[in-house]
Amino acid sequence: MDRREQDILDWVRQETEEIDVPKKLEPENIRRMLEEKEVRERPGKKRRMYRFGFAAAACIAAAGLAVWQMPRAGYDETGSSPGGTAGAERGTEVEISGSKTIARADSYEQVYGYLEEYQKQLEEEEKRMMAEGGTASDLARGKEESVAIAEDSDMDTGMNGGASPYQKTETLAAGGAESASADYSETNVRQEGVDEGDIVKTDGRYLYVLEDNGREIAIVDTLDQGMKKAASVDAGSNNSIHEFYVVPGMKKLVVVGYQSGELLGKEMAGDSAYSNPHLSSTVAVTYDISDPLKPVEEGRVSQSGSYSSSRMVDGYLYMFSEFYVWNGNISPHEPRSYVPAVNGELIKESNIYLPPVSQANMYEIITAVDLKEPGKTKDSKAIFSKGGQVYVSGQNIYFYETEWQNSFFGSSTGCVTTIRKVSYKDGELEAKAQGKFDGYLNDSFSIDEYEGNLRVVTTDGDTNSVYVLDKELDIIGSIEDLAKDERVYSARFMGDVGYFVTFRETDPLFSVDLSDPKKPKIIGELKIPGFSEYLHFYGEDQLLGIGMNVDEETMITDGVKLTMFDISDKTDVKEADTYILENVYSTEVGYDYKAALVDPGRNIIGFAGYTEGGQNYYLFAYDKKDGFVCNMEEHINGNAMRSTRGVYIEDVIYVVQGNIIEAYSLEDYKKVDDLIL
Amino acid sequence: MRCDAKTFAQMYETVYMDLYRFALCMMRSRQDAEDAVSEAVMAAYENIGKLRDEKAFRNWIFTILSNICKRKLQDAARERSRSNEAYSLIRQDTPEEPDMGLAVDVRKAFFLLEEEEQTIVGLSVFGGYNSQEIGEALKLNPNTVRSKRSRALQKMECVLR
Numbered sequence: 001m002d003r004r005e006q007d008i009l010d011w012v013r014q015e016t017e018e019i020d021v022p023k024k025l026e027p028e029n030i031r032r033m034l035e036e037k038e039v040r041e042r043p044g045k046k047r048r049m050y051r052f053g054f055a056a057a058a059c060i061a062a063a064g065l066a067v068w069q070m071p072r073a074g075y076d077e078t079g080s081s082p083g084g085t086a087g088a089e090r091g092t093e094v095e096i097s098g099s100k101t102i103a104r105a106d107s108y109e110q111v112y113g114y115l116e117e118y119q120k121q122l123e124e125e126e127k128r129m130m131a132e133g134g135t136a137s138d139l140a141r142g143k144e145e146s147v148a149i150a151e152d153s154d155m156d157t158g159m160n161g162g163a164s165p166y167q168k169t170e171t172l173a174a175g176g177a178e179s180a181s182a183d184y185s186e187t188n189v190r191q192e193g194v195d196e197g198d199i200v201k202t203d204g205r206y207l208y209v210l211e212d213n214g215r216e217i218a219i220v221d222t223l224d225q226g227m228k229k230a231a232s233v234d235a236g237s238n239n240s241i242h243e244f245y246v247v248p249g250m251k252k253l254v255v256v257g258y259q260s261g262e263l264l265g266k267e268m269a270g271d272s273a274y275s276n277p278h279l280s281s282t283v284a285v286t287y288d289i290s291d292p293l294k295p296v297e298e299g300r301v302s303q304s305g306s307y308s309s310s311r312m313v314d315g316y317l318y319m320f321s322e323f324y325v326w327n328g329n330i331s332p333h334e335p336r337s338y339v340p341a342v343n344g345e346l347i348k349e350s351n352i353y354l355p356p357v358s359q360a361n362m363y364e365i366i367t368a369v370d371l372k373e374p375g376k377t378k379d380s381k382a383i384f385s386k387g388g389q390v391y392v393s394g395q396n397i398y399f400y401e402t403e404w405q406n407s408f409f410g411s412s413t414g415c416v417t418t419i420r421k422v423s424y425k426d427g428e429l430e431a432k433a434q435g436k437f438d439g440y441l442n443d444s445f446s447i448d449e450y451e452g453n454l455r456v457v458t459t460d461g462d463t464n465s466v467y468v469l470d471k472e473l474d475i476i477g478s479i480e481d482l483a484k485d486e487r488v489y490s491a492r493f494m495g496d497v498g499y500f501v502t503f504r505e506t507d508p509l510f511s512v513d514l515s516d517p518k519k520p521k522i523i524g525e526l527k528i529p530g531f532s533e534y535l536h537f538y539g540e541d542q543l544l545g546i547g548m549n550v551d552e553e554t555m556i557t558d559g560v561k562l563t564m565f566d567i568s569d570k571t572d573v574k575e576a577d578t579y580i581l582e583n584v585y586s587t588e589v590g591y592d593y594k595a596a597l598v599d600p601g602r603n604i605i606g607f608a609g610y611t612e613g614g615q616n617y618y619l620f621a622y623d624k625k626d627g628f629v630c631n632m633e634e635h636i637n638g639n640a641m642r643s644t645r646g647v648y649i650e651d652v653i654y655v656v657q658g659n660i661i662e663a664y665s666l667e668d669y670k671k672v673d674d675l676i677l
Numbered sequence: 678m679r680c681d682a683k684t685f686a687q688m689y690e691t692v693y694m695d696l697y698r699f700a701l702c703m704m705r706s707r708q709d710a711e712d713a714v715s716e717a718v719m720a721a722y723e724n725i726g727k728l729r730d731e732k733a734f735r736n737w738i739f740t741i742l743s744n745i746c747k748r749k750l751q752d753a754a755r756e757r758s759r760s761n762e763a764y765s766l767i768r769q770d771t772p773e774e775p776d777m778g779l780a781v782d783v784r785k786a787f788f789l790l791e792e793e794e795q796t797i798v799g800l801s802v803f804g805g806y807n808s809q810e811i812g813e814a815l816k817l818n819p820n821t822v823r824s825k826r827s828r829a830l831q832k833m834e835c836v837l838r
Contacts, residue, residue, distance in 0.1 A: 004830075004834070005827060005830045008830045008833055008834055009798070009801055009802050009830070012702075012783060012798070012833075013785070013802050015779075015780045015782070015783045016698045016779070016780075016783065016802075016803075017701070017703070019697070019698055019701065019779070021693060021694055021697045022697070022707065022711050024711060024715070025691060025693060025697055025711060025714055025715070026693075027686045027687070027690035028686070028691050030686050030689055030693075031682050031683055031685070031686035034682035034685060034686070034718075034722055035682040035683075037682075037722075062783070075792060099766045121745075122748075125744075265830075314792070324791070326751070326754060326792075386816060387816075387817055387818075387821060388818065388821070389818060389820060389821060400818075401818065402816070402817070402818040402821075403816070404810070404812070404816050406692075406811050408830075415813075440812075440818055440819065440820075441818070441820070442819075442820065443820050590731075591823060591827070641831050641834050641835070642831075
């Protein structure tokens with residue numbers, strides 16, 4: 001969490017500190033009320049209603065404890081008595097299908113069944129939670145424990161092809177290090193060749209900047225190193241832009257965001273997306289920018305839900321949105337109340353991908369748009385789910401979600417990640433396979449596709465694991481029980497080798513040899529203080545880590561830390577140099593990789609850091625002889641909601657924060673110009 | 678654990694202010710918040726015998742309360758759609774909003790959020806839980822919690838500015 005987020009939480013805390021708690025809720029009155037209850041309650045009589053507040057008692061009867069008294073079939077059958085005396089492990093909480101095929105829905109009624117099941121599960125959990133008190137690990141489950149283990153027997157199926165060419169060394173590009181130096185920078189992306197939207201982009205001459213109002217994109221001409229706002233694209237007052245793309249080859253600007261109708265006004269009055277699921281939608285609007293001074297709208301598409309992410313590959317936009325079904329409002333006879341729509345039309349049953357468990361409450365909607373026909377959606381699918389994350393490789397979309405095995409705070413007994421793979425090509429989406437593995441993923445850098453296989457590094461309870469899955473998503477190789485009592489902070493894969501950082505006191509950087517996908521093995525481990533939150537390959541045999549330094553005595557983070565790892569010998573990774581920015585207490589790079597400007601070709605490392613005096617922008621260079629050199633440390637004058645971006649065009653870097661753009665020369669690092677939008 | 682009203686009240690005393698403030702931000706009216714906390718207390722006390730460790734009390738009752746708030750909000754939404762009346766007639770926010778119990782800007786900031794976002798922010802502030810703990814409680818990936826929290830706080834910042 002960054003400083004600004006912490007500030008808002010602190011603000012809420014401060015603003016609510018003075019709130020008086022009603023007299024009835026004071027401990028003394030609670031005690032009295034409970035004692036009175038005891039007097040009235042006779043042994044053998046389980047429960048009575050007490051007037052307390054005024055609506056409270058009635059509510060208990062209606063929903064809370066009434067459920068308790070009427071154990072349902074399926075709960076009692078399991079033999080797990082509400083008393084929860086059995087301390088034994090009971091396996092996973094929800095049954096996860098062992099099928100390798102993604103199921104499609106036959107009918108909307110079938111879809112509705114999952115929603116009902118989800119609701120039922122919620123109620124049962126509430127009941128069990130109360131039943132089983134402090135033993136979080138017992139919160140559960142009702143399903144036989146063999147579930148997770150049972151299908152392991154077929155894990156080796158489907159593994160034949162694709163075993164040979166693993167020795168092929170991939171270029172640095174695969175790991176995200178663009179060694180070719182363009183004369184302008186591009187958005188730092190997860191997967192080379194798969195573009196991602198952002199809030200600042202450039203085509204080499206114009207800067208495109210999302211303004212602070214979230215509605216307008218300013219087009220700024222940077223000719224002759226000066227800056228001039230030349231034009232703008234206005235999404236209109238009912239829209240809010242999340243990010244956008246500039247595709248110089250096709251002369252297109254693609255804006256993605258959300259369209260809210262009259263939502264804002266209603267939201268303030270207490271209505272919100274959940275009382276009318278189709279009130280707001282995610283939209284993509286394509287503009288022709290043959291003349292950047294006169295953008296012309298060419299078409300728009302929409303889909304239900306709120307924007308979650310998008311990608312751009314080969315002239316196709318792939319857009320993801322999350323559509324949550326609010327149980328309070330649904331009716332089995334009205335599919336519109338629980339089925340998402342694309343351009344106003346409900347998604348067909350057969351395009352809804354059912355989850356590997358029996359419940360769901362949301363959809364991740366994926367659509368594809370051909371930029372040559374930007375008014376049409378070429379393909380659309382809805383992944384029915386309880387909420388997950390997306391990783392997009394060069395060929396496939398992986399949707400992964402975590403099934404927790406208990407619902408208590410701070411007492412995890414482990415979890416399983418389920419994963420569904422949908423291929424994409426030229427705007428066509430196709431279900432490929434599904435699978436699962438133990439543990440959860442730190443972020444999308446912990447999952448990586450290479451040569452058709454998928455490699456993941458996971459944290460499960462107090463240990464970590466590496467798994468390799470084949471193209472059918474069967475686990476073919478694994479290393480378990482790594483780094484006990486630590487968790488993964490960052491990871492990066494390149495070709496046959498994976499690197500990941502775990503942290504408790506020191507920062508072990510592990511290197512994993514994945515050249516035989518059936519037998520991954522740890523080949524190196526380096527312990528240094530602090531931890532890296534972001535890893536980026538930096539030229540040949542070098543890995544850059546950006547993270548925090550930690551004082552080894554007090555265990556307090558005391559500054560942002562840059563580390564260059566020498567990875568020329570994978571079995572003996574060394575710390576080549578470190579640089580600590582003291583009193584810089586966080587950087588956005590830790591949770592937003594697009595905030596990093598890393599270009600080994602031009603030898604530029606740029607990012608913003610928070611200090612007591614506000615935000616600064618830093619530029620570093622690195623070479624083997626001198627190590628890290630800090631070339632620039634400049635105060636950022638903008639102060640907006642969104643994170644800072646550094647973008648360069650030729651020899652000028654533009655630091656963009658909100659509506660303020662500050663330009664510095666990359667030759668002498670002096671300020672060249674600034675512009676307030 | 679065995680527990681009489683006095684012991685229960687002692688454990689409750691360590692947590693009740695945070696419980697009430699959390700409920701207030703979720704339910705947005707004094708009465709609804711009070712009802713939610715009362716209900717959580719009743720449910721917890723009924724079942725205290727099954728709590729094995731006093732140390733787990735805070736987490737336990739917070740989880741109970743967040744589920745109760747969630748259910749109450751769902752019931753309200755269901756009721757609203759069933760009766761098909763304007764939300765403003767049913768929700769507690771009459772024009773003068775006499776009984777909100779929350780500062781205007783906090784209220785506005787919370788209004789911008791969806792229920793799940795409210796829960797995440799509320800549990801962060803009043804429960805003091807981190808993204809992993811919240812993920813476990815709400816069945817979300819910690820990374821999802823972080824991104825949802827980040828999005829929620831961005832929305833709230835709109836009101837702050």
